[in-house]
Amino acid sequence: MSPEEFPEEERWVDDEAGPVVRPYVMTYGRTQPTRGRFDLISLVVSIRRPPAAEAGLHPEHIKIIRLCRDPMSVAEIAAHLDLPAGTIRVLIGDLLDRRYVEVQAPPAPRPNMHDEQLYKAVLDGLRAL
């Protein structure tokens, strides 16, 4: 189901729709993003200015574009927008499709396969805290 099938005047996205229903309405009932499943620490960064308004984009989409001027993880975006991570993943998928953001997955999703340099950098950083 594409967002375009929904006319603009459908205003189901108000707060009155309730906290449970709302995330699903915002994603037009989708629970999976258009591509892949973003990790909670996948980093999102905006690559162009948010539009004033754009068909198919909700205020939450715009908020994400604004929030991600500096790279921010999926988990942080979810926390800041107070929405479930699954909802945020769908919205990020939309923004990726429309080339508003870029997403970088975390390195090597296998345990014990990180390179030496990564450990050293993290250690140095922690010691300097």
Next chain:
Amino acid sequence: MDSGRSDGASKRRKMPTAVKVLIAGGFGAGKTTMVGAVSETKPLRTEEILTDQGVGIDDLSGVEAKDTTTVAMDFGRITISDDYVLYLFGTPGQRRFWFVWDELSLGALGAVVLADTRRLADCFPSVDYFERRGTPFIVAVNCFEGARRFELDEVRMALKINEEIPMLLCDARKRNSGKQVLITLVQHAMATNAKKRAEGATAH
């Protein structure tokens, strides 16, 4: 995967690398306290909604009747440098949410199991989980006021923790203590990683 670099993003902006560490342990062991003490902001909270898809894989007794269940996770961020960002995730309640644990531990540098000496048995499931999964972990014994002071050796015996696993006392409320715990973990993870690599090299 490196989708950022593949389509020329690096020319516009260099993205840092995100890594994560898990803070596990029983209810009330001080997970969120430690996340908050060492993070640069107060702990944030994110929720995962588990649908039917996630149910039934493991022991999810008690939730079969529900279509969805929500799991909240507290987490924090430490900006290590321009190149690295470290996220600390407090793992959600044990047993019912292995599905979320699997996702959280995927690619994690390692895990801290926080032990509360008043309820030592509460951290058994976490220790078991990381042992089975092969995630590098250490045990940090949170020293609560009024709790009996245990010797680390006593705790090690009670939890049947292998000698190779570092253990230390900590105060989850203190930034410096949490920092020391994280340093111990990353050193241990680095050594474990080096050892596995060496083993892998000799196997060929």
